[in-house]
Amino acid sequence: MGRLVILTGASGAGKTALAHELARRGIGARVITYTTRKPRPEEVAGDDYYFVSEVTFRNLVQAGYFAEWAEVYGNKYGTTHSAITRAMSGTGVAFLVADIQGAKRWISKETEALQVETVFITAPVADFSSRMEHRLDLDLRDTARLRELLFWHQCDYCIINSGTIEEAVQEVIGLLGL
Numbered sequence: 276m277g278r279l280v281i282l283t284g285a286s287g288a289g290k291t292a293l294a295h296e297l298a299r300r301g302i303g304a305r306v307i308t309y310t311t312r313k314p315r316p317e318e319v320a321g322d323d324y325y326f327v328s329e330v331t332f333r334n335l336v337q338a339g340y341f342a343e344w345a346e347v348y349g350n351k352y353g354t355t356h357s358a359i360t361r362a363m364s365g366t367g368v369a370f371l372v373a374d375i376q377g378a379k380r381w382i383s384k385e386t387e388a389l390q391v392e393t394v395f396i397t398a399p400v401a402d403f404s405s406r407m408e409h410r411l412d413l414d415l416r417d418t419a420r421l422r423e424l425l426f427w428h429q430c431d432y433c434i435i436n437s438g439t440i441e442e443a444v445q446e447v448i449g450l451l452g453l
Contacts, residue, residue, distance in 0.1 A: 277363040280370050283378035284396040285423040289436040294370040303368030306358050312350035345376035375426045395430035399437050
């Protein structure tokens with residue numbers, strides 16, 4: 276059985292950094308998803324996301340290419356069946372960074388062949404402003420963050436990412452028994 280670990284939570288909580296570090300250590304592989312949003316300066320196409328146009332994304336949806344997709348903050352994000360299979364091919368563990376909508380969809384997709392576990396990641400309120408200052412859509416995200424924080428109780432685990440990336444990695448490893 277493959278193990279899909281959904282790292283979810285509010286924007287700016289450290290989900291992507293945590294997924295990258297877990298994958299870098301060989302604990303599992305990160306699932307790379309598709310998005311219609313523009314890359315941020317530090318992001319690398321094919322490593323962080325597959326950046327595609329609205330038209331390309333729509334064609335992929337119509338072709339049934341995505342296992343799930345959602346629109347978040349006006350941009351579309353989608354996870355392909357093949358990306359999950361590819362990520363699980365090594366250790367059997369795949370880390371997927373997903374917003375709350377995506378996480379909700381994955382919770383209902385657990386099967387005999389796929390174990391889905393959700394880890395809600397949040398940061399202390401004081402940390403959010405410093406983590407989000409380089410992003411342009413703060414007002415929209417601040418309003419949505421309050422709704423996102425209420426989702427924690429629907430997840431299997433919850434961590435407060437208040438220390439170093441090392442502490443967060445160790446907490447995830449301990450919670451999941453990896």
